[in-house]
Amino acid sequence: MKPKGDRVLTGTQFLDGDQACCEGALAAGANFAAGYPISPSTEIVERFASRIPAVGGVFLQMEDELAASIAIVGATWGGAKAFTVTSGPGFSLMMEHIGYASMTETPCVFVDVQRGGPSTGLPTLPGQADMMQARWGSHGDYEIIALSPNSPQECFDLAIDAFNLAEQYRTPVMFMMDESVGHMTEKVVIPPANEIKVLPRRYTRLPPVEYRPFRPSPEGIPEMVKAGEGYRFHMTGLTHDERGYPAMDWQVQDKLVRRLVGKIRDHAADIVRCEEKHTFDAEIVVVAYGITSRVALKAVEMAREEGIRAGLLRPVVVWPFPEKRIRELAGRMKSLVVVEMNYGQLFYEVERAAGGRVPTSLVSHGGGAVHEPETILAEIRRAAQ
């Protein structure tokens, strides 16, 4: 058998979101993935396992999600561009290593194809109830970056962005898909490799005696090294100084964690990304992300046909949250309507950002199916009165 395929599958493809996510990871240069089978995410690593030998790299199915989520951290320090893929219960098991990757500033990507929960929940049906878990799931304080694609095309495009953001900020990035987006098949246009912007890892050029693995650049982000290059560096999940050495005191803790939080919080304006439809003249703005944003847009268009000036704001990057934009909109809106497949997660962020300037309501859904556009329309109508 001849190995098939180039790293970048340039051309017009007809792919589901899971497959497109895998292609995005490959296009971004991912050469290591570890995973544990779990619906509805497994197709991503199945495709990776099939594609990677020909283009150079490794896939290993691990014994559980704990193993998968730290194998990628190990692989990253070995020089790989690595990611893992999971859903629901597996995402819960990975929480510790999201914290570990944050603390050790390991650039890597965690893909969560959200399904209905809690617990085993609805393994093959959509949910969006892991959004706060993506933000806060590991113990301790940290900031995270999370993206939310709403189509197979975006599963490709944003997967590349996820890897680039991981490198840029030396941080784990959450790729928050949902079953609906993961399992729907649509046209995906993959550009030529030379048109895809891939951010290389920023390895230090300093000699070992001068290098400190956790000494920040002016932007707050340290340069990387990998094992085997003579740096003889140390890294730990313990609170550590710039050398990576444990230091059990509050001053070091404050300096470190303040920087970990700050390196993302202070660059929020660069990271935040929203898509807006009809917001220029809207009096009702619907806030939705992932698959829900598509259904919400349908409802917005239905409302417009009825003469209601509705618009849509979709956080493409969910964390950091686009609070500034929400605050601006809240100043001139009649009402904000949040639509998400949970019983209120980003809703509270929207409410907080709106700061009481405007009524904010939630159209919740427990998952297992997407919202009916009519349900959203009904709330838009109510809000418009």
Added chain:
Amino acid sequence: MNSTEIRIAGFGGQGVILAGMILGRAASIYDGKYVTLTQSFGPEARGSACSVQLIVSQQPVLYPYLTRADILVVMSQEAHERFAAGLMPDGVLLYEEDLVRVNGTAHAGKAFGIPATHLAEELGRKLILNAVMVGFTTGITGVTSPKAARNAIRDLVPPGTDALNLAAFDKGLEFGLNRYGSAIQTQQATVPEEASSMTFRANGSKHDS
């Protein structure tokens, strides 16, 4: 109405998903339509029933799931029992006539049968009945152009089986035109305008059967 909702259903092993992928890829990549394809997953998808859904539209598909089918293609009795009620009153039913007994008269005027398994066997491989059904669906509904469907078949079938699958496609297409040729004009007037126009698209990809 500028979108057509299609469901293809049968039992495992009939190539239902591949049939959907061929139509979806054809309409999306080669006809330039917006297409969203969904399928059932999980334990229920591994049993005997199997279905794939497509929304083919002139505009981006926002709501990705079928509300009611404009076109229902069934290859098993069970699929017919399960999904016939979800077909629009003026929708089109396409069925494998040796495997499905169409009961009721609801779709009498818009029900089109084909002995797809038998036709596939004539070509030497029962397994290619899905390609026969794709040809039949293309001919009757015009949801995709034959040229686009042929391209998609070449893309998707296992290497070395192109010719066989294309022959099966042509057989299904011709069967439809031969048996229902006169009815198709009526039919294509009644299926949503969108689907109909796809057969005779103005962008140069003529009906090349």
Added chain:
Amino acid sequence: MSEAIGVQPVNPVEPFLRTERMPHIWCPGCGIGTTVNCFARALVSSKLPLDKVAVVSGIGCTGRVAGYVRLDSFHTTHGRAIPFATGLKLANPELTVVVYSGDGDLIAIGGNHFIHAARRNADIKVICVNNFIYGMTGGQVAPTTPTAALATTTPYGAFERPFNLPFLAESSGAVYVARWTAYHVRHIAHSMSEAFKKKGLCFIEIIAPCPTLYQRRNHFGDGLEAMRYYKQKSVVRNGANTRDVQIDLQGEIVVGKFVDIERPTLKQAMDLQLRQKLDLPPSNGGGSHELD
């Protein structure tokens, strides 16, 4: 005894240590430092290029080893040193990857990873310092605690059967299995050098005293007393059937090299399988592809 903890005027292992991090956190009489000493000696004698040696530890007293050795060193999460090491090694196959951790970390919380790494024969050297107790957290029962031994969470004596680690390692697929006590410093260093040279998952169990929490609570005396006990009660039986090397409370300790076999490593098996099925250029690992 003098052999075990002998202190020379200039310690030849100093170049291998992050001396700026001294003093270390280990208690007087603890056996972990002794094993690190052996590790440094093994590194010298095996002449490994030190820039290509990485140490991965989990959490616990032994987990702190990574922080003290002047090598690329990774202090990971509790129980997960082995899967970290598996990823590290696959991404960068030219490294010699040593997992250095304790019994609780490797065998309780990390037990699943241990058996799977042995099964797949990941090319990592697992050094397990077994002190029969959770030291860092204050003396709780471990999956290695001998039946009837006292621990803070078994105040009336442990009632579970402990793991026989060499047997567990061998039956899971490890290609090299040895056990020594902290008394057997030359043997430890020798086994470590052998493991460094060998491909595949090598497992070295080192029985070591925890005077503060295990010895004292069980009235086994101090660290020195422990050495005396190891000397008296250990029996060198190279090639012993690992089935027969279970450790009892104050019973005989069978030590030696029990297993030394050849089997394709994870990476070799992966490459072989892929090359059989695909027309691939030789050596197609993640680490061989530069990212920048």
